[in-house]
Amino acid sequence: MRLLIEHANVWDGSGAPPFLGQVLIENERILAMAPQSETLDADGAERLDARGKFLMPGLVEGHAHLSFVDTPRGTALGELPPEDHALLTMDAARKLLGAGFTSACSAAAAKIRLDVAVRDAIERGLTDGPRLLAASPELTVTGGLGDGRRLHLHQDSFGVAVDGPDEVRRMARLCLREGCDTIKLNISGDYGTESALAEATVMTDAEVAAGVEAAHAIGRRVAAHARASESVKRALRNGVDIIYHCDFADEEALDMLEAQKDRVFTGPAIGIVLARLESLRGDNSWQGQGFLERLKPLYEATCRTHHEMRKRGIRIVIGGDYGFAANPQGTNARDLEHFVRHFGFSPSEALQAATRTGGEIMKRGHELGQIRPGFLADLLLVDGDPLQDVKVLQDNKRFAFVMKGGVRYLPCEGSPHVRRM
Ligand SMILES: [Zn+2]
Incomplete structure (x- = not known):
């Protein structure tokens, strides 16, 4: 297969301004690119006139939960039988591809093998979806985020409760044995839990170290849920690779992040x-008001922190915990708008977070996330200019195609999915 995309507004993901150009694709990779004014040797290639359209790298979701299938509560995930849950996870993968995301780094699965099975099914061509790095469920301490158990009930959520370094090590090794690329540790609490709030650091140094040791021993990574300042420091001290949230990071935590920004x-x-926050607007119940009182300071802290992290050049990926009823799968491109509106990113910076930095978090910065000769042909051809308004990427009817590894997908009429061309 040879395809020459001509007369496109090419934005390559590096941060350089777009140029009127042409890109030659051969099988799954980009073979060559050039300004439109030059000639490109494209013998035998199909030609595609992309006049007036914007060609960019495919988006990368950096915090995916494909098996969080838009339920209102975490414990509803525990109630789903694995068979049904696997099919719903496959469907979320198709929606994510349909939303222009050609890669996804999972931040946790709701059951041990859900990400693994869907990742492998996508790689084998059994179903369509983004390139996927599979995560474990959230390893959490008793009473931490994702521990849905109650003394009087048998009830699961999306987490696995483990206490002490031995239990963390055993569960991490089990998840690694089952094929997870990433082990997820919930080091801090969260605003939605009663026992461990977002400002609390509940997983001990020894527990974090045990999880990291198990994963790093075989070359895999650890991601942390870390909202509290101390949880960010604990993650950094123990070699955690991906640190999500960081909302309450203080000056010392920011300095530590900056010192390790290449890692x-x-x-x-x-x-x-x-x-x-949106869904709580107008909710005058005392539960709603209590929730709002916890969320507002967290929102303010996360805005302050991410303005600062952007200035310090710390690598930040997009991905916003999509997969809950209020924040459904397939609407992930909204994150670009959030970065611009709430964190002071320029549209170009937000798009770079979603493409070039995304390729790096996939461990494939040498071949993913940019339009460059030799890179994988993961591309989006858009009717509109995301550098003027990042919101155009929220509407998949504007995608002339989503391309993954040289294969073109077209939006389906009236559905969040795409179909192979
Ligand atoms: Zn998450």
Whole structure:
């Protein structure tokens, strides 16, 4: 297969301004590119006139939860039988591809093998979806985020409760054995839990170290849920690779992040916070008001922190905990708008977070996330200019195609999915 995309407004993901150009694709990779004024040797290639359209790298979701299938509560995930849950996870993968995301780095699965099975099914061509790095469920301490159990009930949520370094090590090794690329540790609490709030650091140094040791021993990574300042420091001290949220990071935590900025990735996952704030507007119940009182300071802290992290050049990926009823799968491109509106990113910076930095968090910065000769042909051809308004990427009817590895997908009429061309 040879395809020459001509007369496109080419934005390559590096941060350089777009140029009128042409891109030659051969099989799954980009073979060559040039300004339109030059000639490109494109013998035998199909020609596609992309006049007036914007060609950019495919988006990368940096905090995916494909098996969080838009339920209102975490415990509703525990109630789903694995068979049904796997099919719903496959469907979320198709929606994510339909939303222009050609790669996804999972931040946790709701059951141990859900990400693994869907990742492998996509790689084998059994179903369509983004390139996927599979995560474990959220390893959490008793009473931490994702521990849905109650003394009088058998009830699961999206987490696995483990206490002490031995239990963390055993569960991490089990998830690694089952094929997870990333082990997820919930080091801090969260605004939605009663026992461990977002400002609390509940996983001990020894527990974090045990999880990191198990993953790093076989070359895999650890991602942390870390809202409290101390939880960010604990993650950094123990070698965690991806540190999500960082909302309450103090000056010392920011300095530590900056000192390790070539090693670590961060991601705010702001989408769910904004969706919850939105849904609480006009809710005058005491539960709603209590929730709002916890969320507002968190939102303010996360805005301060991410303005600062952007200035310090710390690597930040988009991805906003999509997969809850208030923040459904397939609406992930809203994160770009959030970065511009709430964190002071320029549209170009937000798009770079979603493409070039995304390729790096996929561990494939040498071949993913930019339009360059030799890179994988993961592309979006858009009717509109996201550098003028990032919101155009929220409407998949504007996608002339989504391309993954040289394969073109077209939006389906009236549905969030795409179909192979
Ligand atoms: Zn998450």
